[in-house]
Amino acid sequence: TSLHDFLRRLPKCEHHIHLEGALTPSLLFQLAKKNRISLPKDDKAFISPHSLLARYARFSSLDDFLGYYYIGMSVLVHEADFEALAWDYFQHASTDGVHHAEVFFDPQAHTSRGIAYTTVLSGFRNACLRAERELHITTELITCFLRHLPVPDCLTAFENQDVQASYLAGHIKGIGLDSSELNFPPHLFKEIYERAGQQGLRRTAHAGEEGPTSYIADALDILGVDRIDHGIRLVEDPALMQKIAARGTLLTTCPMSNVVLRCIKSIGDHPIRKFLDAGVKFSINSDDPAYFGGYILDNYCAVHEVFDLSVEEWTTICRNGIEGSWCSEERKREML
Ligand code: ADE
Numbered sequence: 001t002s003l004h005d006f007l008r009r010l011p012k013c014e015h016h017i018h019l020e021g022a023l024t025p026s027l028l029f030q031l032a033k034k035n036r037i038s039l040p041k042d043d044k045a046f047i048s049p050h051s052l053l054a055r056y057a058r059f060s061s062l063d064d065f066l067g068y069y070y071i072g073m074s075v076l077v078h079e080a081d082f083e084a085l086a087w088d089y090f091q092h093a094s095t096d097g098v099h100h101a102e103v104f105f106d107p108q109a110h111t112s113r114g115i116a117y118t119t120v121l122s123g124f125r126n127a128c129l130r131a132e133r134e135l136h137i138t139t140e141l142i143t144c145f146l147r148h149l150p151v152p153d154c155l156t157a158f159e160n161q162d163v164q165a166s167y168l169a170g171h172i173k174g175i176g177l178d179s180s181e182l183n184f185p186p187h188l189f190k191e192i193y194e195r196a197g198q199q200g201l202r203r204t205a206h207a208g209e210e211g212p213t214s215y216i217a218d219a220l221d222i223l224g225v226d227r228i229d230h231g232i233r234l235v236e237d238p239a240l241m242q243k244i245a246a247r248g249t250l251l252t253t254c255p256m257s258n259v260v261l262r263c264i265k266s267i268g269d270h271p272i273r274k275f276l277d278a279g280v281k282f283s284i285n286s287d288d289p290a291y292f293g294g295y296i297l298d299n300y301c302a303v304h305e306v307f308d309l310s311v312e313e314w315t316t317i318c319r320n321g322i323e324g325s326w327c328s329e330e331r332k333r334e335m336l
């Protein structure tokens with residue numbers, strides 16, 4: 001339809017996509033076979049790509065999803081595996097009309113399995129460079145820290161020689177904070193964020209997905225982030241919402257993710273209209289597209305179906321996404 005076409009042609013920026021979350025059941029089984037990685041035998045979901053996909057439709061919470069997410073990525077071993085995964089995502093992004101993608105990955109989820117950081121980074125970087133060359137998508141990489149792990153583990157990961165070298169080389173644009181949110185408040189990660197800021201890295205953090213609004217406030221005030229990932233619970237605190245609107249902080253929302261992980265009952269319960277009315281800036285993203293039933297354009301379409309946004313509102317959303325990106329000012333002007 002022409003509407004789908006209109007949404008596809010909008011100059012979209014994606015700010016909230018975990019590359020490991022782009023691992024489709026099909027690629028997962030293919031890599032498990034190639035790398036001789038055994039999948040859990042006591043969980044019938046792992047019988048086939050089909051049964052796995054069916055299980056994904058029944059996630060009960062963020063942690064229920066994360067269990068599958070960490071098992072899934074255990075099939076990633078070689079540089080070429082990481083490259084194939086990211087390339088698969090960039091092809092979808094291109095089809096969906098993404099102009100610029102800032103993508104997360106979880107170094108600790110790989111180094112803890114004995115996979116070198118350089119293996120992960122080289123694979124992902126190869127795909128990024130190929131996307132820039134062949135698809136004309138500009139890209140940035142963001143290293144996330146796993147908040148369910150002990151803070152000293154996260155500090156060690158941040159200080160890792162290869163990780164530091166990649167920051168120094170400009171191969172990584174910023175840092176993020178992800179994984180289980182409840183009971184892992186932002187303030188625990190103050191030192192990493194402070195040092196990352198001193199090193200010139202941009203900073204974001206998942207907050208207010210399952211966690212309370214105080215996590216959003218603390219991510220802003222203690223971690224010094226300039227974006228908030230998800231942030232849907234912000235509507236529970238009107239004063240904080242006003243503060244975020246005034247500051248112009250971008251929320252990277254993921255509507256389909258929120259429904260699948262049962263943070264909200266349906267897309268209609270997403271606070272998109274409230275954010276628009278309050279002048280809170282946000283982008284619309286896929287989070288873990290292979291697990292949540294859709295890529296970025298599916299999220300745009302789902303939002304449009306329910307909220308029936310005007311051309312003007314869509315234009316504003318995309319402009320805010322461009323302006324809230326971590327690319328050069330020159331690249332922003334190209335996209336505007
Ligand atoms: N890791 C991958 N997807 C995530 C999400 N939606 N929230 C927290 N951690 C994640």
Ligand code: ZN
Pocket residue numbers: 016018178206229287
């Ligand atoms: Zn996320």
